[in-house]
Amino acid sequence: MLQAVDALLMTAGAAASLGLLILLAGLRRVFSVAPALTPLSEQEPLPEHCSLTVVIPAYNEEENISRCLGSVLNSQPPCKHWQVVVVDDDSSDATNERAHACIAASSSSASASVLQAGTRPEGEHWVGKNWACTQAIASLPDPTDPNTWVLFIDADVQLAPDALRRALHQAIQEEADLFSLAPRLVCGCLAEWMVQPIMASLLGLGFPILETNDPNSDVAFAAGPFMLFRREAYDAIGGHRSLAGEVVEDLALARTIKTSGRRLRYCLGLDAVDLQMYPNLAALWEGWSKNWFLGLERSVPKALGAGGVVLLMFSGPWLITAASGLQLISNATPLAGAAFSLGLLGIALQLVLRLWTRQRFAVPLTHWWLMGVGGLIVGAIAPTSVWRSLTGRGWTWKGRSLAEPQT
Numbered sequence: 001m002l003q004a005v006d007a008l009l010m011t012a013g014a015a016a017s018l019g020l021l022i023l024l025a026g027l028r029r030v031f032s033v034a035p036a037l038t039p040l041s042e043q044e045p046l047p048e049h050c051s052l053t054v055v056i057p058a059y060n061e062e063e064n065i066s067r068c069l070g071s072v073l074n075s076q077p078p079c080k081h082w083q084v085v086v087v088d089d090d091s092s093d094a095t096n097e098r099a100h101a102c103i104a105a106s107s108s109s110a111s112a113s114v115l116q117a118g119t120r121p122e123g124e125h126w127v128g129k130n131w132a133c134t135q136a137i138a139s140l141p142d143p144t145d146p147n148t149w150v151l152f153i154d155a156d157v158q159l160a161p162d163a164l165r166r167a168l169h170q171a172i173q174e175e176a177d178l179f180s181l182a183p184r185l186v187c188g189c190l191a192e193w194m195v196q197p198i199m200a201s202l203l204g205l206g207f208p209i210l211e212t213n214d215p216n217s218d219v220a221f222a223a224g225p226f227m228l229f230r231r232e233a234y235d236a237i238g239g240h241r242s243l244a245g246e247v248v249e250d251l252a253l254a255r256t257i258k259t260s261g262r263r264l265r266y267c268l269g270l271d272a273v274d275l276q277m278y279p280n281l282a283a284l285w286e287g288w289s290k291n292w293f294l295g296l297e298r299s300v301p302k303a304l305g306a307g308g309v310v311l312l313m314f315s316g317p318w319l320i321t322a323a324s325g326l327q328l329i330s331n332a333t334p335l336a337g338a339a340f341s342l343g344l345l346g347i348a349l350q351l352v353l354r355l356w357t358r359q360r361f362a363v364p365l366t367h368w369w370l371m372g373v374g375g376l377i378v379g380a381i382a383p384t385s386v387w388r389s390l391t392g393r394g395w396t397w398k399g400r401s402l403a404e405p406q407t
Helices: 002-033 065-073 095-105 130-138 163-173 190-205 231-236 239-243 249-259 281-295 300-331 334-361 368-391
Strands: 051-058 081-088 111-116 148-153 157-159 178-182 226-230 264-268 273-275
Touching: 002 190, 002 300, 002 334, 051 065, 051 130, 051 163, 065 081, 065 095, 065 157, 081 095, 081 130, 095 111, 130 239, 148 163, 148 231, 163 178, 163 226, 163 264, 178 249, 190 281, 190 300, 190 334, 190 368, 226 231, 239 249, 249 264, 281 300, 281 368, 300 334, 300 368, 334 368
Parallel strands: 051 081, 051 148, 081 111, 178 264
Antiparallel strands: 148 226, 157 273, 178 226
């Protein structure tokens, strides 16, 4: 019996280490060829006959809105005519007051305003930020120039001073209709330090960046925190109004842009866009259980299988090392020794992964040794996400139900 246990631990340890090696190799391959937001000389002239509206939908974002809006208003001017619109999506906290205060304290060259989205229409199913974004566009005049652009960013985003200028310049140069930037995930609480580095690694490995930027491929991907549209293209596909009930609206918009024959560009913006998603474990649990199942193509086997793989790779080495170590103390065998060594190898590979992330993306090693706990959390999020998404029970974002009302 003990030999069978030792053999199982050794096999699991080998599988976890192999998975981590594949993850590391895949991340190095993906990010070695991924296009990125290009540097821009300060002497580069501002684009002529061009306008930009930055839209920030905000629902109960009193903790984030000042940081986000302040970073936008402190940006280098991206063009001669630009403005910022914060859309208060019927918040019940101090989002509105803090946005107004931030604007009043700013000396930005951009005009800035706060728009009240109002209550959502009865009998219509609107989720997420789709209603707020739609109201923002409805408040703007119809474009009179093909170089009219609109950028949607999330309220938990913080921009580098040159981010807008670089993104708009590159979008124009590459003749993009949708230009999206992958942000750098920033951790601000213990729950994020345990989970977000794992999620960032998984997203990086599954990063379909070459296929997304290939007009001959059907693959389409975009990052909701930073989506820059040519206004004509946005209007032509129906914008956020056309997918009022779509939870993962960024992927739906990207697919629509590409299937309509328009140009989609998706690049790394890791030095320009920071994203801090969750203030605590409860928010993280709600957010990832909202997205996990949908992000894996609404496939139950994929969602549960991916959760199991994460559990094996990140929690497995710690559990295997502890279990085989106890076995060695009570009954030393070659199989137990091999399992213990493979467990330690898996832990070492997790450290290597975080060292690579620090070197490549300037993410500190903070709490790297809690990735095993993070694996347990992700392993539990997977079935929770499947259950909530399929039943609608507890499927919320910031307390608002995402399930379509029963008729």
